[in-house]
Amino acid sequence: MKDTYEIAVVPGDGIGPEVADAAVRVLRGAFGNDCPLRFCDHPAGAELYRQTGESFPQATFRACAQADAVLHGAAGIPGVVHPDGTEAGLDFTLRLRFELDLYANIRPIRLYPGIRSPLADVKAGEIDYIILRENSEGLYAARGAGAQLRGEMAVDTLVQTRKGVERIVRKAFELARASNGAPADGVRRVTCVDKANVLRSYAFFRSIFDEVAADYPDIEAEHGLIDAMAMYLVTRPGHYNVIVTENMFGDILSDLAAATIGGMGLAPSAEVGERQGLFQAAHGSAPDIAGKGIANPYGTVLSAASMLEWLAANHDDDRLARAASRIREAVSAAIEAGLISRDLGGDSGSALITQGLCERLR
Incomplete structure (x- = not known):
């Protein structure tokens, strides 16, 4: 058990910054004033490549490798590619997988009440x-x-x-x-x-x-x-x-x-090895809806809950396990109550869903 866990947050591209921010807000809400997580943002992705010619800075890689866990938004913009034709931004997840030996990609598939x-x-x-x-x-x-x-x-x-x-x-x-x-x-x-x-x-x-x-x-x-x-x-x-x-x-x-189960917006993902873990929703960056306030944060929030569970098991910290369980309960309750994003057939925006989750956690 540690007093503080360092979480490297890589918002990424498209809706990535929106869903990553929502997940961080929900994580803070799960702990209130006694949050044992310390968040630090780091740049990577296709937009960074478009601006600087570099999609995954070495400083970001070092921060991810040294952190207790990595929380990622999304990566990639159509048409933004490396000279070999591969998508800029996707090298972030691929490099972490191979260089940090994140050998297990765990993808829970669950149909929630209300979907x-x-x-x-x-x-x-x-x-x-x-x-x-x-x-x-x-x-x-x-x-x-x-x-x-x-x-x-x-x-x-x-x-x-x-x-x-x-x-x-x-x-x-x-x-x-x-x-x-x-x-x-x-x-x-x-x-x-x-x-x-x-x-x-x-x-x-x-x-x-x-x-x-x-x-x-x-x-x-x-x-x-x-x-x-x-x-x-x-x-x-x-x-x-x-x-x-x-x-x-x-x-x-x-x-x-x-x-x-309704779509990629409800598909969390945990990519873990013996010592490091990367957590992100399974969906893409959806740049066509970025900034419109309609991105679905549930997949990233559920990935953040998986992050807490993994950290809890690795560090024997029941505080994190309890918070993960509460986040999952809040997600289930919010969906059943009708806080459903557009991709799932509802009309709730990102801010409303995030607020609803935080209120249930509070």
């Missing part, structure tokens, strides 16, 4: 699972290392290591063990998603999954192919408890899953 799922007859409480995405290997590890020959051929390599797969799978079983199980039957289960029937790299992932599963006889283990999972998350979402998969597959599935 109507686009899936027919699915009600609140019937979708509640985690997609655990391996965050440091897979196909995305090839970024910047692939090859393009004469404009005629391009190659990227998918990387799987025994260490990388084993630790993400073990993390999945630990998350399942700490959970209440799948909504449909209460069974604690881990589903390995791959393409093992075609590609050796995924067969390797599956074989290590099976080895680790033997250490958790109390948790049900099962396999699913990525193409079938794209269907099953729509047709039987209540069956799932924890899903573990490779980097790119996890990226795709988590967006699909977010659609089933």
